[in-house]
Amino acid sequence: MMDEMDMEEGGVVKKFMFVNRKAPHGTIYALEGLEVVLISAAFDQDVSLAFCDDGVYELKKGQDTKGIGVKNFSPTYRALEGYDIEKLYVEKESLEARGLTEDDLLVDVQVLSSAELGALMDEQDVVISF
Amino acid sequence: MSFEINGKTYETDEEGYLVNLSDWNEDAAKHLAVEEKVELTDQHWEVINxxxxxxxxxxxxxAVRxxxxxxxxxLGPEKGNSKYLYELFPYGPAKQACKIAGLPKPTGCI
Amino acid sequence: MLHIINKSPFENSTLDSCLRIAKSGGAVLLIEDAVFAATKGSAAESKIKQAMAGMKVYALQPDLAARGVADRVIDGVTLVDYAGFVDLVAENPKLQSWL
Known part of the structure; x- marks a missing residue:
């Protein structure tokens, strides 16, 4: 709580984009990325999330991990709104290559073309990749 | 570390959080509350639930925020403020209430 | 011979390498992130269909379920559980893991 207040007094708000490019359960990247995003919410920065390549699978509806004995963290993406993280972008080309549409995703997102996502990435102060 | 109630063993980590979320029940909550020196009222249960x-x-x-x-x-604005929650759980609503509710320590809790 | 692939077809070329090199008559088992190759409508679908002309293709069901894609498996791909995985390894005297 103290740290949050200190940050506010500092008043520096930067644009952070977290780029998610890995499928959820085969490696630890997706979960680690999500935890960093949740922690970043405590610092009142301008945070956005981009999902491209296999990262789009992180948002796939209907994940059931009981059979592989790992935590199903996909419901946590729905908690992001409560953390005031509302800018979620998904690359259209990555969705299409995987036979997915916006309806397959478990949160509301903005679907962007590769070029649009690239342009948005270019506007950031900090880009962090998972 | 662990504690026992009515013959059932509850495993905890070094900070006293339940290791297995599925172990949690009201007995465990009452025990954890005693350890935290919190006397559970309906208001506490409302937050725990x-x-x-x-x-x-x-x-x-x-996270607390x-x-x-x-x-x-x-539950209404009179309950949605730090003062109310800290009165119920003096050592921090996230840490203390989460522990009693059998949840892991909050991510991003400083 | 059994070929096991565990990498997503979209970020790694192990599926291409395997299908190019593996001799027909063998079997391919898709596990972990490789199970995305077994899903309908994906860019890998045609490769899997082509492979199925000469090889038997399997996918590990718990990995499909974990990723929310168990309901869109390409027709002709055989699903196996962990016991089936062990059977495949036991049945095939030779095994190549495409790491």
Whole structure:
């Protein structure tokens, strides 16, 4: 709580984009990325999330991990709104290559073309990749 | 580390959080509350049950700021503020209430 | 011979390498992130269909379920559980893991 207040007094708000490019359960990247995003919410920065390549699978509806004995963290993406993280972008080309549409995703997102996502990435102060 | 109630053993980590979320029940909550020196009232249970529901929905324990806001939305503004929650759980609503509710330590809790 | 692939076809070329090199008559088992190759409508679908002309293709069901894609498996791909995985390894005297 103290740290949050200190940050506010500092008043520096930067644009952070977290780029998610890995499928959820085969490696630890997706979960680690999500935890960093949740922690970043405590610092009142301008945070956005981009999902491209296999990262789009992180948002796939209907994940059931009981059979592989790992935590199903996909419901946590729905908690992001409560953390005031509302800018979620998904690359259209990555969705299409995987036979997915916006309806397959478990949160509301903005679907962007590769070029649009690239342009948005270019506007950031900090880009962090998972 | 562990504790035992009515012949059932509850495993805890070095900070006293339940290791297995599925172990949690009201007996365990009452024991954890005693350890935390919190006397459970209906107001405490309201927050504990809210936290368990939140965890069930989102698979994380919320940060204090998020908890406060969400409680305000669900139970009214007179309860959705740090003062109210700290009165119930003096050592921090996220840490202390989460422990009693059998949840893991909140992510991003400083 | 059994070929096991565990990498997503979209970020790694192990599926291409395997299908190019593996001799027909063998079997391919898709596990972990490789199970995305077994899903309908994906860019890998045609490769899998082509492979199925000469090889038997399997996918590990718990990995499909974990990723929310168990309901969109390409027709002709055989699903196996962990016991089936062990059977495949036991049945095939030779095994190549495409790491």
């Amino acid at each position: 809210f936290l368990r529901e939140y965890y069930n929905d989102y698979q994380i324990a919320p 998020v908890l406060t806001k969400a409680i305000g939305k669900k």
